[in-house]
Amino acid sequence: MDVNKQPILELKNISKNFRSIQALQHVDFDLVEGEVHALVGENGAGKSTLMRILAGIYTEYEGSYYLDGKEIQFHSPHDALEHGIGMIHQELSVIPELSVAENLFLGRQPVTRWGIIDWRSMEQVAQKELHSLGFDIDVTMPLERFSLGTQQVIEVFRAILSGARVLVMDEPTSALSPAEVKQLIELVKTLKSQGRSIIYISHFLEEVVQVADRTTVLRNGVSVGTLDSQEATVDRLIGLMLGREITRSTHPEEIGSEYQETLLEIKDLNADVFSDINLNVKRGEILGLYGPIGAGHFDLARALFGLYKFDSGSIILDGKTFPHGHSARYAIENGLAYATESRRKSLLLDDAIYRNITMPHLSKIGTLAPQRAKELAAAVPAIQQVNVNPPDPLNPVGKLSGGNQQKVAIARWLTFPPKVFIMSEPTRGMDVGAKSEVLGLLRKFRDEGYGVIVASSEPETILAVCDRIVVMSRGRIVSRLENKNLDKDALMRLI
Amino acid sequence: MNSTKTTVASLVEKLRALPKSSVWARRFAALAPLWTLAALFLFFGLASEGFLRPINLRNILTQVSTLAIFATGMTFVLLLGQIDLGIAAVAALSAMLGAHMFTKMGIPEPWPILSGIGVATLLGLISGVASARFRIPTFMTTLAMQLIAGGLVTYISKGRVITEVSDVAAFLGSGKIGGNDGLPVIVIVAIVMLLLGHVILRYTRFGRYVYMTGANKAAARLAGVNTNRVLIIVMTICGFTAGFAGIISMGRLHSAQPDATESFLIDTIGAVVLGGTSLAGGRGSMLQTVVGLLIYGTLRNGLDNIPTIDIYLKEFITGVVLLIALLINTVFAGREQRDQTI
Structure with a gap:
């Protein structure tokens, strides 16, 4: 990553309270073009809150939000998307009953001059776009016929097609099988090489280490450090997340079972x-x-x-x-x-x-x-x-x-x-x-x-x-x- | 315009932001339907001289009693996240069958009444079984039941009113205990029904199963609850209360009329929801239904007590007040029911 690049997105000194709970305290975060910046932390560390601020879901907070160097205030997720920030949710927001193509164009289906949905061009564009990223699937089929992994991929494409330069991915792999995870990680790498910027939120630290250029760790609403890809190892990340050195016990304890019944x-x-x-x-x-x-x-x-x-x-x-x-x-x-x-x-x-x-x-x-x-x-x-x-x-x-x-x-x-x-x-x-x-x-x-x-x-x-x-x-x-x-x-x- | 919008928004935000410790504020909010009722009472009490007289208060109770019996069963159904569209027609069938057996066939009581209620209960059971076993939404099975029961009413009555009812029915519907100024039997019957419903919902295992299934069917099944059986029993209960309400209504009107109970379907759902019971299931109670019923009754009766209101405007006003009451309910009591899709 080129450190001299200007960040396209920058959060400065962000704080957010919910009633008496301080969810985020003076958090700084930035993203440069063509970078994967991962966000990790235990549940309740403030990842979701930060992400929701990024994506325009929470509109009230302290601190400033800069996009392309200019301060900005989003009023809704839609507003954020208009500015090129697309969010991919943990739970899929695609509609399984509709075709792949329709899902890709959800809410902005192309129409003919008679005001009728232009299925032909919609399907052609969809097929072409997917092909360019190495996915050859029949876009006229209902999405539910495809695996969860493919559905997740479609969700990513949808954000891109609606003009997102910055993708916020919230636990994109939590429901995927290992093979599908691989596929998704490849996709993230492809997108990065195309110059898109990605904020990647995940519990799976091994994925994070594989895919992220930088990783920011949150603990109790505070940013406790941002690691480069050279520095970030699973153990170091866990250490930062928990705020203590961890003793690994991933190997099962040997047991001499006394019961055999x-x-x-x-x-x-x-x-x-x-x-x-x-x-x-x-x-x-x-x-x-x-x-x-x-x-x-x-x-x-x-x-x-x-x-x-x-x-x-x-x-x-x-x-x-x-x-x-x-x-x-x-x-x-x-x-x-x-x-x-x-x-x-x-x-x-x-x-x-x-x-x-x-x-x-x-x-x-x-x-x-x-x-x-x-x-x-x-x-x-x-x-x-x-x-x-x-x-x-x-x-x-x-x-x-x-x-x-x-x-x-x-x-x-x-x-x-x-x-x-x-x-x-x-x-x-x-x-x-x-x-x-x-x-x-x-x-x-x-x-x-x-x-x-x-x-x-x-x-x-x-x-x-x-x-x-x-x-x-x-x-x-x-x-x-x-x-x-x-x-x-x-x-x-x-x- | 924009400034009012923000004022309202900030007010709502303030109410939502109330600290958890302010138990009183939360209780106040949770009891929104009760405050609506109090406000209506206060308004009509000031606006009309006759409204607060004991005899009028008794009238209100008498007027909502039939509705209360319908609502007892409907509360179970809505708590389960289901609907019963057949209650009005089933009630009419129960009354018509009872009246026909008693008047035209000369069968002595209690058989006509028992047959009417029995058939209504059976129809509820059939809707329940059809929905549970074959996974047809209750919306559809009970819509069919509405036609079936309505059709049978037409067939039995040939469209005519039967103007003779048994003494038992008349006693239940329009009798009074303690002379002419005494307590109407119909009120006692309604209270007993509501109380019974309350005890079942609140204090029995079955009641808990109703709430569990309504709130989260998957969770109920995982806990070993036979959710199909719960659905069947609830639809049967609703059939029973509809049949009972039909008989009561017949006694009150001293006749069995094919279309006497028609308006009760919407009124019943309206009253239960007005009390704060959720159409989505899992939230609500019989006590809330009582409040909803009283709001309904107060509103209807109160408007009749203000002679200056144009009689042709009453329905319109009722609608507007209902909408406002529902809005208040959701703004105050439904704080958790915010859209959480994102």
């Missing part, structure tokens, strides 16, 4: 998205189901819990064979617990923590009428056990950070302990600190003699906690491994 047995399980699944989980072990998104491991987890229909095969838990087509209630009552990959789907965000914890157990807490006092008595020990912060049981779950929400989703199953705990993507979207806490909880369950199944597409998570790993690809088990001397590469090569 099989707890859960799955025989010849078949469904539309997976087939011939044979597995067992022993008491006191963590079994990893690893595979890319779409490998069928998440659906397998749901099938065990009675939320996904399977065609044949049997599930035997602690000697008891589940009836075919069992309900989630049956699964719960017989000792299965399940926490899904989406906290938004599993929690009532407006409801108090304790009510989220007692949700599956109301029938045990009060047959006809659950009582608040009894519910609290049941929930509070669980809250303490997983160390929810702040621990106030009356707080709405939506006010907690992502990691603490996940702890609530786990704590829910501790009141009436299950035999086997199934978790999909237990650490998705979490910062380093929360991640290690949640993984620590899983280890604790193992050591207390539960069986644990972790389904994930993140090799780091699988490698960090699992004793045995089952690798799935396209609905089949392709490999079974002991987690000894394994590394990420080895795992990813098996898919």
Whole structure:
């Protein structure tokens, strides 16, 4: 990067409060042309706030915002886009039912002189643009036919086509499979070589190190440093993010499991998205189901819990064979617990923590009428056990950070302990600190003699906690491994 | 124009920016429908001499009682994020069937009333099963039910009014306890229904399941709740209350009329939503429905009590006041319901 270049975008001395919380304090940030500038930090460090100011979503803040050397004040995201700042959201804002071409031109479809949408030229332009960046796909097909990775790419293109010179990418890879991540990183590099400037926000520090020219680290709303690509290593970034030197514990601890009894047995399980699944989980072990998104491991987890229909095969838990087509209630009552990959789907965000914890157990807490006092008595020990912060049981779950929400989703199953705990993507979207806490909880369950199944597409998570790993690809088990001397590469090569 | 806009915006911003510690301010905001009710009461009390007289207050209660019975069931349905468009027609069917059995077929009570309510409950059950098992939106199943029930009413009545009703129905609809100035039975029935609904929603496991399913169906299923069963039961409850309201309405009017309950569909949804229950499900309560009902009743009755208002303008004014009340509700109470798409 040429340090003598004038920044095209510059934030000076930015501060922002929400009621009594100081989200950003005197933060400086700048971006030069043709640069990828990454922004990292733990959840709640102020990344999202800064990004929202950049993209014109927050219009009230202290400090100044310069674009091309001139001070500017955006009134809306639309306003920012008009000035060439395009935002790519963490959650896709494309419309899956519409065609690729239409998505690219959303809101500004070209029209003929009769005022009718000019499909021909729209599709031609779309095809040409995608081709120029190395993507050859049928733009007349509905977007939902394509993978999540392609959808993400389309989202990026859309911002570019609407004239964005600066792209703000918020966790662009959090939902992508490793292959798709590679594709996206290549795209970012291509865009950079074309002279576009990119602000890249991500939890995945390895990506950041790969792709960023400079990386700014935020901690508690303060910018604690900007590193050049030579200086930025994962360890240094983590150190800055956490404000302390970290001791690495990415290698799983060796365990001599004292239990060897099989707890859960799955025989010849078949469904539309997976087939011939044979597995067992022993008491006191963590079994990893690893595979890319779409490998069928998440659906397998749901099938065990009675939320996904399977065609044949049997599930035997602690000697008891589940009836075919069992309900989630049956699964719960017989000792299965399940926490899904989406906290938004599993929690009532407006409801108090304790009510989220007692949700599956109301029938045990009060047959006809659950009582608040009894519910609290049941929930509070669980809250303490997983160390929810702040621990106030009356707080709405939506006010907690992502990691603490996940702890609530786990704590829910501790009141009436299950035999086997199934978790999909237990650490998705979490910062380093929360991640290690949640993984620590899983280890604790193992050591207390539960069986644990972790389904994930993140090799780091699988490698960090699992004793045995089952690798799935396209609905089949392709490999079974002991987690000894394994590394990420080895795992990813098996898919 | 622009300056008023900014003033309003900054006022709203100030209200939203109230510190978390100011519990009172938040309580004040959360009770927005109650303040609307108080404001209406104050206004009509000052504007009309007769409004605050006990006999008129009793009138208000009597006037909203039928609506209250409809609203009890509808509260369950809206809390679940569903809708029932069939209630008015189902109520008419319940009344017409009851009246026909009693008058034309000479079947003694309680069978006619029980049959009317029973058929209404059954229709609710059918809507619920169709929606739950086949994933048809309740909007569609209950729209069909509206036609089915309405069609049966036409078939049974041949479009004619039955002007004879049983003593039981008449007692429920227009009887009074404690002489002519006593408490109308219809009010007691409405209170009992609302109370029953409140207890179920607030204090039972099933009530919690209704809230859970309405707020987040996926989360409810993950917690092992049979959300299909919850939907079926709720639609059945709504069918039951509609049938019951039909009988009550018949007793009040001393006749079964094919179109007597027509306006109740919109009024019911209006009253429940006015109380602050969300159409999207998960938010609201029976107590809020009570407030909504009282706002509705006060408004209707109050306008009748001000003789200077042009009678032909009343509907228009009702509409305007409703819109304002809804705006107040969302600005104050719906602070969390801001658009969070970005």
